[in-house]
Amino acid sequence: xxxxxxxxxxxxxxxxxxxxxxxxxxxxxxxxxxxxxxxxxxxxxxxxxxxxxxxxxxxxxxxxxxxxxxxxxxxxxxxxxxxxxxxxxxxxxxxxxx
Numbered sequence: 001x002x003x004x005x006x007x008x009x010x011x012x013x014x015x016x017x018x019x020x021x022x023x024x025x026x027x028x029x030x031x032x033x034x035x036x037x038x039x040x041x042x043x044x045x046x047x048x049x050x051x052x053x054x055x056x057x058x059x060x061x062x063x064x065x066x067x068x069x070x071x072x073x074x075x076x077x078x079x080x081x082x083x084x085x086x087x088x089x090x091x092x093x094x095x096x097x098x
Contacts (some may be wrong), residue, residue, distance in 0.1 A: 001092055001093050001094070002093075002094045002095075002096040003093055003094070003095055003096060004095075004096045004098075005018060005056065005095050005096060005097050006018070009041070009060075011060070011063055011067075012067055014039050014063075014067075015039060016034070016039050016040060016041050016063065017039065017040045017041070018040075018041045018043065018056070019040055019041070019042050019043070020042075020043060020044070020045040021033075021042040021043065021044060021045075022044070022045060022046075023044070024042060024043070024044035025044045025046070025047075031043070031044050031047055031051060031055045032044065032055035032056070032058065032059050033059065033062075034059040034060075034062040034063050034066070036063070036066050036067075041056065041059045041060075041063075043055050043056065043059075049094075049095070049097060050085065052095070052097055053085045053088075053095050054078075054081045054082055054085050055081075056081075056095070057080070057081035057084040057085060058077050058078055058080075058081040060081075061077040061080055061081060062077065065077070
C-alpha cells in the first residue's frame with residue numbers, strides 16, 4: 001500500500017511544509033533539516049526513496065525533540081528513524097514521494 005507524503009504535515013499545533021531543497025547535501029552537508037520557526041522540513045531531492053523516508057522520520061524526531069523537550073541523541077534519532085522505516089516496510093506500507 002502506498003501512502004502519499006503530504007506537502008503539509010500537521011504536527012501538534014503546527015503545520016510543517018515538506019520542501020525539496022536541491023544540493024542540500026553538498027551545500028550544508030546534511031540530507032535534511034527541520035526549521036521550527038519557518039515550520040518546514042527540507043529534504044534533498046537526489047536522495048533515494050529509502051534515504052528520503054529515513055530523513056523524513058529523522059526530522060520528525062527533531063520536531064518532537066524540540067516541541068516536547070525530549071532528550072535524545074542525534075545518533076539515536078537516526079536509529080529510531082530507521083526503525084520506523086523498517087516497521088512500515090514490514091507492514092507493506094510505502095511512502096509515495098511523487
